[in-house]
Amino acid sequence: xxxxxxxxxxxxxxxxxxxxxxxxxxxxxxxxxxxxxxxxxxxxxxxxxxxxxxxxxxxxxxxxxxxxxxxxxxxxxxxxxxxxxxxxxxxxxxxxxxxxxxxxxxxxxxxxxx
Amino acid sequence: xxxxxxxxxxxxxxxxxxxxxxxxxxxxxxxxxxxxxxxxxxxxxxxxxxxxxxxxxxxxxxxxxxxxxxxxxxxxxxxxxxxxxxxxxxxxxxxxxxxxxxxxxxxxxxxxxxx
Numbered sequence: 001x002x003x004x005x006x007x008x009x010x011x012x013x014x015x016x017x018x019x020x021x022x023x024x025x026x027x028x029x030x031x032x033x034x035x036x037x038x039x040x041x042x043x044x045x046x047x048x049x050x051x052x053x054x055x056x057x058x059x060x061x062x063x064x065x066x067x068x069x070x071x072x073x074x075x076x077x078x079x080x081x082x083x084x085x086x087x088x089x090x091x092x093x094x095x096x097x098x099x100x101x102x103x104x105x106x107x108x109x110x111x112x113x114x
Numbered sequence: 115x116x117x118x119x120x121x122x123x124x125x126x127x128x129x130x131x132x133x134x135x136x137x138x139x140x141x142x143x144x145x146x147x148x149x150x151x152x153x154x155x156x157x158x159x160x161x162x163x164x165x166x167x168x169x170x171x172x173x174x175x176x177x178x179x180x181x182x183x184x185x186x187x188x189x190x191x192x193x194x195x196x197x198x199x200x201x202x203x204x205x206x207x208x209x210x211x212x213x214x215x216x217x218x219x220x221x222x223x224x225x226x227x228x229x
Binding site: 031033035042043044045048050056058090096103104106107108 | 146169218219
């Protein structure tokens with residue numbers, strides 16, 4: 001079954017404690033991205049990656065890091081989380097968004113930073 | 115810069131029609147439409163490319179006016195299952211001020227269909 005898997009689904013942490021949210025896809029997609037969703041602001045892209053070792057900033061990259069060492073994995077790293085990073089996070093993947101390719105979203109990770 | 119969606123919210127009775135609009139300040143290569151139900155991941159509805167190609171669900175239709183940098187999603191004979199938040203996402207044309215791999219979503223339109 002084609003899917004994008006995010007872990008964990010729910011996470012409560014404290015300010016400054018480094019964390020990683022994992023994302024994995026089984027569709028051999030080149031393109032992967034991370035979004036955060038906040039009430040009234042829609043989906044805002046954090047980082048995206050066109051392929052292994054190729055990443056670029058989205059609209060709200062401050063406070064986040066990513067890496068793409070393997071095609072299937074695209075972890076999101078918060079080195080020193082702060083309360084304003086409390087949000088719902090989605091990982092997505094597709095072949096390339098410039099074609100007629102569907103973005104598949106993971107189920108989401110709800111993060112609370114205290 | 116996020117595309118602008120209108121209306122922000124709409125309430126329908128089952129069987130009524132609705133149009134959701136999406137407008138960008140940049141020249142566009144493609145427009146993407148997704149629907150999200152509360153607490154769930156966004157789900158694909160439509161993709162429209164500059165030049166006329168498109169792909170999407172049978173019961174959903176949309177238009178893309180390249181000159182006006184606008185797209186509209188048409189929901190006809192609405193069903194209760196259509197309720198949710200609708201997002202448009204845009205990819206700009208190369209050279210129009212954004213990366214051609216950066217998909218930027220609007221803030222969403224909340225659609226409620228009542229019996």
